[in-house]
Amino acid sequence: MVGWATAVYLPSLSIAALSLSPLAAGTNVFVDTFQVADEVSPAAKIAFAVIFGGSLVGMRMAAAKSRMLVDALVGVISIILVVAFLPEDWSRGFGIGLNGIRFDTVPTTIYVIGGFLGGIIFSLSEAQCVLHGQKQTVHQSAKD
Incomplete structure (x- = not known):
């Protein structure tokens, strides 16, 4: 979840x-960030979540090495697929729905960086969860 949030809200902050969005009034960057993120269509958010999450699960099942790099690449590929294939009518506030250009250089770069960092954040948060689970297992074993 935190990887998805990074990939959605970090680009919204940058935009x-x-x-880059008419919703960014310039008075308060945090309010503007949430307005930009809120304007992104649910279809774009859900499409990214499904592709990103499904790909991460697939990588875990394939026992991919270099998880952080793989997760970052999964984030990049997932966001590019959404930008490339989400229909314009479903792209409100995102990709082609932001300014009428599907692969506009600045927004696309921002989205790709967001996907990359979303993958890294996912990898780091997963590592923390695994470490916490291992500590609890050791602690529980010591009690028995």
Whole structure:
């Protein structure tokens, strides 16, 4: 979940800060960030979540090595697929729905960076969960 949130809200912060969206009034970057993120269509958010999450599960099942790098690449590929294939009518506030251009250089770069960092954040949070689970297992075993 935190990887998905990073991939959604970090680009929204950048788009708001750079005034790439008409919703970014420029008065408060945090309010603008949430307005930009809220404007992104549910279809875009769900499509990314399904592709990103499904791909991460697939990578775990394939026992991929270099998880952080793989997760970052999964984030990048997932976001590019959504930008490339989400129909314009479903792209409100995202990709082609932001300014009428499917692969506009600045927003696409922002989305790709968000996907990359979303993958890294997912990998780091998963590692923390695994470590916490291992500590609890050791602690529970010591009690027995």
